[in-house]
Structures are given as structure tokens and as C-alpha cells.
Amino acid sequence: MLTNWVPALGGWACLRWRRPYQDCRRGKQMVKLLHHKKRQLVRSIYMTRYALPAFGLGLLMTGGAALAADWSFPTEATTTRQPDSQWVITLKGNGIISPDYLGAKDYTFTPFPSVGIRKASTPAQFSAPDDGIGIALFQNEWFNAGPVARYRPGRYLDGNRELYGLDKVKWTIEGGAYAEVWPTQNLRGRVEVRHGFRDADGWVGDLAADFVMPIGNLTLSAGPRMMFGNGKFMRTNFGVDADEAYYNWRVTPYKPSGGMFGAGVAAAGTYKINDNWSTTLQASWTRLVQDASKSPIVRNIGSKDQFVVGLSAAYSFYVR
Numbered sequence: 328m329l330t331n332w333v334p335a336l337g338g339w340a341c342l343r344w345r346r347p348y349q350d351c352r353r354g355k356q357m358v359k360l361l362h363h364k365k366r367q368l369v370r371s372i373y374m375t376r377y378a379l380p381a382f383g384l385g386l387l388m389t390g391g392a393a394l395a396a397d398w399s400f401p402t403e404a405t406t407t408r409q410p411d412s413q414w415v416i417t418l419k420g421n422g423i424i425s426p427d428y429l430g431a432k433d434y435t436f437t438p439f440p441s442v443g444i445r446k447a448s449t450p451a452q453f454s455a456p457d458d459g460i461g462i463a464l465f466q467n468e469w470f471n472a473g474p475v476a477r478y479r480p481g482r483y484l485d486g487n488r489e490l491y492g493l494d495k496v497k498w499t500i501e502g503g504a505y506a507e508v509w510p511t512q513n514l515r516g517r518v519e520v521r522h523g524f525r526d527a528d529g530w531v532g533d534l535a536a537d538f539v540m541p542i543g544n545l546t547l548s549a550g551p552r553m554m555f556g557n558g559k560f561m562r563t564n565f566g567v568d569a570d571e572a573y574y575n576w577r578v579t580p581y582k583p584s585g586g587m588f589g590a591g592v593a594a595a596g597t598y599k600i601n602d603n604w605s606t607t608l609q610a611s612w613t614r615l616v617q618d619a620s621k622s623p624i625v626r627n628i629g630s631k632d633q634f635v636v637g638l639s640a641a642y643s644f645y646v647r
Contacts, residue, residue: 503521
């Protein structure tokens, strides 16, 4: 049935979507080609959009945490220490609901595992769910700093016709450095500066402050967030070139400049169930601002408001 009406509507579809196909009138040939491409596209989307990023995220969480002696929450399970035990292993199951891409209006659920390890002689330290995975090379009671890494999802067509003609943004692992200061026992400030492994990923920076309040087995935290990106980061995620604007009538050419692109707030609560089990609930809201908020991708296709909700369960135990 599809091959019967495509030739009739082919010309209208080409004009409607401004697609410069030379064979718009050859509906039957195009349908056969599209059916073949569809099977390849489904496999490609699954591997690129879900399987590979999820594997990379889990690997990042495992590798980074294995080197960090302080990657855990203060209310995470602290099992009764066994004689001669040297390490505390924390296994986590995580699930988050977040935008499909930076600036999207649609949301995706992503489950992933993670592993944490620290020396048994080292007390667990606070870490917000939206922190990058850091390794504290320098640490004292009020300051710690070291390298950091963070996974950033990409932007893919994934059957979303509104993104037709726009260049895809590949997922990446951003690496850099962080510094954290505790002016009081309940107040934390943190800064991260990172760059993806591609030149087009650009530089990005995060500023965070948290008020941390332990209440028995429950630890609550909340505070403001600010995000910055240089010109390459902004153009990759929010820019539109002439070719993209030609193929997608929803957008116009746009070249953003570097600067602050997001501001918001994040909150989390971690509850220690017993000596082995704990669970964490997180939520955050980010408002895209300045040049990011003016992007046609955000204004005409996506949304300035970005929400994240996540839940995790952790199991901790000692090993020699």
C-alpha cells in the first residue's frame, strides 16, 4: 500500500520538508531503499544511542571509582568491618530519566550499573549524584582536588523527524580536573573543567554549591548549579549552519558564542537502610540561558527547561 501513495505525495513531501531528492517521483524505488536502510538504521541507532554509551558509562563509573578512595555518600552502607579487611566495594544499580539530548523536550530512561571502591581505613566522603567521577590526588579536611571524568550523551535522529537535516552530536567522555572546598562541615563548593576526546566537543565547566545535612540515616543535599562552555562546545550543541537550515525548515543559521549556557538547582537524598544497603533519590532542574536559550534548536524544536530524576540502590561489603 505504501508504494501506491508515495509517488502521488512524493512531490508534496519534497516541498514540505525541503528535501532536494532528485528521485522524489520514484516512490517505489525509494520505498524499497528506505525499507533496506530502516533495518540498518535500527541496528545503528541501538548500538550508537544506547548500547555503546551505556557500556561506556558503566565502564567509566567502574574504572574511575576503582581509583577514587572517596567516591561514595556519607550515608552509604558501612558494613561491619571484618578482621584484616582492606577494601570496601560498593555495587550500584542506577536509573535516570533525562532529556534525549542537551536542549531536548523529550525524555529517555537510562539504566546503568556502577562500582565503587575505597580503602577500609578511609571514611566515606560526600559526592553529589551529578558530580563527575573524580580521583582525589590531594586531600585534607577542607579541600580535595584531582582529575575528573564525565559521560555526556549525544544527539541522534532516532526517528525524530524534527531533527531531520541536523548534524548528529556524538556521545563523549569528558576528562579534566576538579577542585572541592568545604568551608564548613555542611557547605561544599565544587568546580570542574573538562574537555571531550574530540576537538569539536570543546571545553565545558561546572560550578556547584551544596548544603549537606545528615539526619540520622538520611543525608539531604541541595544547591545551585552553573554550566559554561567555550565556542566549540556551544556551536556543536546549539549552533546551526547553512546546510542544516536548508534541510530543516524549523531552524535558521545560528552561531552561538562561548559563555554560561545553563543555571539551575540540584537536590538529593541518600538513606542508609542497614549496614549493607542504601538508596539515593536525585532530582535537578537546569534552565538554558544566554546564547543556548536563543538557539533555534532549543526555541523551535526543544525546550529551555531540562529536568533529571534518578534513583539508585547500593550494596557495600568488605574484602581483603
